[in-house]
Amino acid sequence: MTTMDGFFTPSSVALVGATDKSGWSLSTFNNLRDPEHGYPGEVYLVNPRTEVVHDTQAYPSLTAIGKPVDLAYVMTPVSVVPQVLREGAALGTRHYVVLTAGYGEIGGEGAVHEQELADLAEELDLVVLGPNGNGFINAAMKINPYGLPIPKPLISGNVGVVLQSGGLASNVLAFAQARNIGVSLLTSMGNETVVSVTDVVSALVDDPNTKSIALFLEAIRNPEEFREVAARALAAGKPIVALKVGRSEKASRTAQAHTGALVGDDKTVDAVFKQLGIVRVESLEDLMVTAGLLAETGPLPGRRIGVVTPSGGASEIIADRAEMEGLDLPDFSPETTAALEVIVPPFATVANPLDVTGFVLLDRTLLGRAAEAAAKEPGIDLVVLLQDLPKATPSMEDTVAAYTANAQILANSPVPVVVMGNVLTDINEVGREITRASNYPMVLGGIEHGMAAIGHAVRWSETYRRAQERSGSGERAPVVPVRTQDATGVWAEHRAGSFLREHGVPIVPTELVSDAEAAAAAADQVGYPVVLKAAAEGLAHKSDIGGVHLGLVDAEAVSAAFNAMQASLAQHGHPDAEAIIQPMRSAGTELLVGVVRDPQWGPTLAVAMGGIWVEVMADSALRVLPVDRQEVREALEELRGVSLLRGARGMPATDLDALAAVIHQVGEIAVGLGEELESLEINPLLVHGDRIEALDALITWRADEDNGSAPGSDAEITDATERRRA
Template identity: 50%
Template sequence: MPQSTRSATLDAGPAGPGAGPDPTTAAELAAARRRLATPERLRSFFAPRSVALVGASDSSGWGQFIVASLATSGFTGPLRPVHPTRPTAFDRPTVPSLRDLDEPVDLAYVLAPTRAVEGVLEDAAAAGIRNAIVLASGYGDGGGEQGREAEASLVRRAVELDITLLGPNCLGYVNAAASVAPFGLGIVPPLRRGPLGIVLQSGALTSNVLAFARAHQVGISLLTSMGNEAVITTADVVEHLISDDDTEVIGLFLESVRDAPRFVQLAARALERGKPIVALKVGRTEAGQRTALAHTGALAGDDAVVDAAFRQFGVIRVGSLEQLLITSGLFTSGQVPKGRRVGVVTASGGACDIIADRSTDEGVRIVDFAESTTAKLKAALPPFAAAHNPLDVTGIVLAERGSAQAGLGDVALEAVVDDPGIDFVFNMLALPAAEPPDPSIIERRMAQIATTTQRSPVPIVNFSATCSDLSPFAQSLLDKHGLHTLAGIEFGLTAIGQALRWQETRALDPRPPSTEQVAAPAGLPSGPWSEARSRDLVAASGVPVVPAELVADADAAVAAAARFARPVALKICSAAITHKSDIGGVALGVQGDDDVRAAYERVHAAGRAVADDIEGVLVSPMRAPATELFVGVTVDPSFGPVLAVGLGGVFIEVLEDVSLRLLPVDAAEVRRMLGELRGAAVLRGARGTRPADLDRVAEVVAQVAAAAAGLGPALQTLEINPLRVDGDSVEALDVLVVTNPVTHDPAGAGS
């Protein structure tokens, strides 16, 4: 039975017996694998006209599910059971091997045990079959060396035989658009077709996803479980869905992002083409490759970087399967808001209160109705219904047939959609759990809402009060009139907030990092740099740095202090000492000549006590207190260079108030980062401080990022802490650079 645990990366271990010529490096193997999973190959892989079931038997639960799922999907092509000893399976005659088929099929679903899988692939290739799903587990999913070697051998065999393979440890897929579902779990009919493509790094969750989607009016184009992703990867399927005409929205359940640089490129492409990606990414792990020398690595932990990368390139990150499907359903509904001003129509005062609170959370503005709207409402509604936004029509929509108030809820909706000051309407639907004795009332109301929706100048987003499954009657009613409803106030407003942020990100047109490798400059040290050398690096990129002189004796320190406006600061300068304050290597606020001499001797002695490689002592002028920023760039093991910007002091140490972006960034992007900080008010001049020139700050931070990027694969950390900001005066007061001469390969060998 397939396991939920997926192999982490492809291990380029020894090939299996008889593998023959194969790629000799992990990179070559990855490139060969990619050729088996291009959008062109996947287009035919996911739409087979004939299927063979290898290992089919009436006693196989997996086989029974696959046959039933194919039937539920409406598949009418040939289904050929294959078994070496049994003459029939599922009321069909079998053949002993794929080689015995009278003509090749488009897809082989392999139910054979792990030890027999490669032999089945050889049979498939000999029979002219180029697509396979492998159910068997015990490969990289087991976590052992033997399993990893077996998986690497399987990949090599697939490459040699030119077979596109989904799995192993995989249940298969459901292609509702093509009416085919070679899928190893049962599908409860009906299978709802729609424009949502779903990719799951899980097997068993597929049934839950299908059930929730069906109960909430969300139709799918393609749903696939991924298994171990030995050949076809999540990124491959995402690339296919971006080009798929039947798919408008892409939903992902991710346990990991295996090929982060490629994923970012694909996310940017999907955003450009207007196909939202909605992702549930699970697993919050310890920060990867943290450096004990700097703050940046600890702040830019694995999950924080994933979150930042998703936000930067328009991937909508959600926290639950419900949010995944409800948010995706909003995008497929055709009623996506284009602005943040909402007009609310409900049949509940309590719902109005909840909506008011949650709208604020999501940045949705409940604006006052225009005078013309208010006049229309007052003329139509009874005196006890207050004509303001949010609008509570106080049960009027439930009035009995023939009542003088019947239909007034529709009149209210008609008035609100014409309000010139709103961007969309959030409209409550009260749908019956079962068909009422007289369905004409609700039928008439749905027809009226449909008519209003068609002529409305703004989107109408319908919602129910709670996240309850839609009854078959309610679904048929909504389908008949072309309407969609979001499941609950909470999920509905969350989806709206996500959709608005996605559109705003798309308008920014973010550019993903270049895939070209930048060569590291020659002669870089391995490990930390001295502060003097670090200062020179950022200054060469245009970053303003507080003046300083490197001196070698006390007399030179006195002379340097005289050239600066005292008081001055003295700091030990050595590549071997990164935490200067910790060893007494810093003296601040030093005034007279004797004090400067004494400070020099004290700082120098502290440095010599812990390191032999002392370049000298840096003397620089003290600066008056001002706003302090933290700016750092570190290298995430998956996504590459990441910029972190935050306020210094308690904000960075305790609150971890930081904004992250993948490089490269420009000044405009940094300006948006500054606005995301919880302490942004400090930069705007809170509590009597001088307001920062945010454009100047953004320009300097972008120069810091450029300096870091210029180090290429040698970069480990570049950090300025603090960056002093006083109005339009911006200066780096302390600079740390750490480099690693080993070439960085963020993509890894396996994806």
């Protein structure tokens, strides 16, 4: 990972390739020299063909400046960039922003130039942001080498923004300013040839001016680094909010098993983000509103909210959105109700959400006093207060006084108070002046985005607390390698089941037999009724060709079934097929437990309700391995069908901790098998009270020739994924 020490705080900047013909050059110069932005350092212009640029002295080269600069902002043609870097490195300049385009984004020769740039940076030990990027805005330190105009006012705050889109950077900044969301640092990444998103996020984790981090991601280039820096951010209590684009319906390449259909590319990203405590949002508005809220509040104590509004209609909208976000609206206690009845007008009804009515137009202190009383309710964790900032006021003095009084009440509240506007509109200069003068807190942009942000913030806070609890329980045990021989092809149920049993996974009793007499003896041993299934390599659709017999109740039935099975299989080219005998399970809940290797993130665990649940409802939860038992337990709790496991409709309740232990062991085996494993599936894992048994298993190994595609014919795949009925 590239160290960013000092990169975002240069005391001098050289604009190399500065010219009056370039809007980027003029914008960058103005951003550094604008008195409102207040950059205190030195700015040098470098152009070998003219002595004056932007009405300022220009130097023919970096060397001509006479001393090294802290940062070179490079706007020269592609062919000149290496020369600039070599000259600067010789002078002692290690930090560069390369605005120039024409690299890997155009392919062909551009990709060659980009590799040359990467090699040169490594050779000279240089830190390079870009190429094809606009630079950065360090609003907290008033340092803005950024190639596009910065809309005013530039509001400094605590949200760090990292974007893999130069075109969106200015829009994100404009929206943040329109909603009074202060930015600490905004970085436009460009091609990430040297400096990556994870490098910048790592710097923001260490930055005292940053309290939350907003990411716009098109791709995650280094998953391991990303996981590492996200874990650091969570441990530091710095929320990461991400808008990750590129959702795809394309399933994993290992979709030969049911698990593969559950573990698509974007579903795995969802799982990774959830595990790492990254808040995933769906719009640029939610990106900034959520990051702004988390920068303002930090971790929230819980999901029980009290709502105070001046509108009955707004109260109803908020109640609906709260339910959608999984937030609770508990009734006020008798004591709180009594306190509120003294405050609100007599025609108001005290309830949660509370509508204090339009009487706020006559009594400017009403909302604040109602919020103060609601905040003392012992059954809530935070108060949501609906109050917009005005766009005009007949008396700024009176308005500031009213908002100052409310701000003091909110600041002294025993629980956090989140202020929210009705709709997403810009905060104008009147609103900003009121905020500055009264020290009023951030106002979330509209009920829709505001409630979404509160829901995200509550869920992140719960993840953060769980992470804090886990951090005190010691480091995770190291991976224990699992050794096996002949890790090739597809291992169907008998071989896969035997392997899993040897490594601690409970498997239904299974006997391999080669004739009718042995089949009957095995059935006597395991107990009736039994299941007889053909066991032969490459056998497709066993049930279609007489290879599956269910509910056999005595030895005679077993012998007859075996003979019938052999005769049928012989007609289909399998005269020497063996069979397996297992007890017939007639009660329980089916689960699918599988692991597939995601191309980016590695082995990924899928837990799903089996049977029709997985085939029709796709009721599943994913975790990227490794995980601990508590994370598996949390995955089980996410399933919509978890009530079946808890004993719904007369079913015996399952010990979810014991079930999580079994699934966790499957994950440990998968991790221990290492890179050779492509996928591992148990389908179904049958759960009935205290009994937990795998009824069918499949293991697929990675092919040597491409180190990624799964071997095995369609026949092997279909055969191995047939479920044995419980």
